[in-house]
Amino acid sequence: MILPRTFYEQDTLSAARDLLGCFLVHREEEGTTIGRIVENEAYVENDQAAHSYGGVTDRNRVLFGPPGRAYVFFIYGLYCCVNAVTGREGKGEAVLIRALEPADGIGLMEARRKTDKLTALCSGPGKLTQALHITMEDNGLSLTDSPLQIWSADSIARYQPPPGDQVVQTTRIGISKSTDLPLRFYIRGNRFISKK
DNA sequence: GTACTGATTTTCT
DNA sequence: GAAAATCAGTACC
Numbered sequence: 001m002i003l004p005r006t007f008y009e010q011d012t013l014s015a016a017r018d019l020l021g022c023f024l025v026h027r028e029e030e031g032t033t034i035g036r037i038v039e040n041e042a043y044v045e046n047d048q049a050a051h052s053y054g055g056v057t058d059r060n061r062v063l064f065g066p067p068g069r070a071y072v073f074f075i076y077g078l079y080c081c082v083n084a085v086t087g088r089e090g091k092g093e094a095v096l097i098r099a100l101e102p103a104d105g106i107g108l109m110e111a112r113r114k115t116d117k118l119t120a121l122c123s124g125p126g127k128l129t130q131a132l133h134i135t136m137e138d139n140g141l142s143l144t145d146s147p148l149q150i151w152s153a154d155s156i157a158r159y160q161p162p163p164g165d166q167v168v169q170t171t172r173i174g175i176s177k178s179t180d181l182p183l184r185f186y187i188r189g190n191r192f193i194s195k196k
Numbered sequence: 197g198t199a200c201t202g203a204t205t206t207t208c209t
Numbered sequence: 210g211a212a213a214a215t216c217a218g219t220a221c222c
Contacts, residue, residue, distance in 0.1 A: 054208090057207080057208080059206080059208090073206095074205080074207095075206085076203080076204070076205080077203070077204030078203070078204055
């Protein structure tokens, strides 16, 4: 089933942990692409590394809106990254989706990423948005009621997560501030994470 | 295998 | 004007 809005209203750290194993789904005319979330990072209130630090701007407006929406941003002149807005409305908290295990629409992902190496399709925040064709057009979409959705971990019958997956909690990567906060989560030993 | 660099543009100071 | 929640290619073990 699609994760309900109440899921996103829980505290951001719990949401990040619970999002591991869930499925990010993008339905388009061209086809549907699906990946299992295996790595993410939380960005929270009073967090110097968060885009919401410093208050509302044109770019980060969606972060301060209701939870359960997609916050997409453009970075380094060529990549997009996607977050799920979480926690209490107005705090500017979100979970950055950093890596997926490809689950469906793999042919489309290969064409978009121009590679057929499975581990290269979605193993990074900029790669997975290419593979699922998530762009600035998707910024602000409701993850509970739009072509961009997140499904609970047990909802895709033919793709059961391996039993006994363990969650690792450690420091975030690719940032220069607040590098000591343990806000990155990933599934231990998974081949598809962006970096060990 | 690891290390370094260039691409490219929006955003805020 | 500098920095940015990145990636792919190249060089060199």
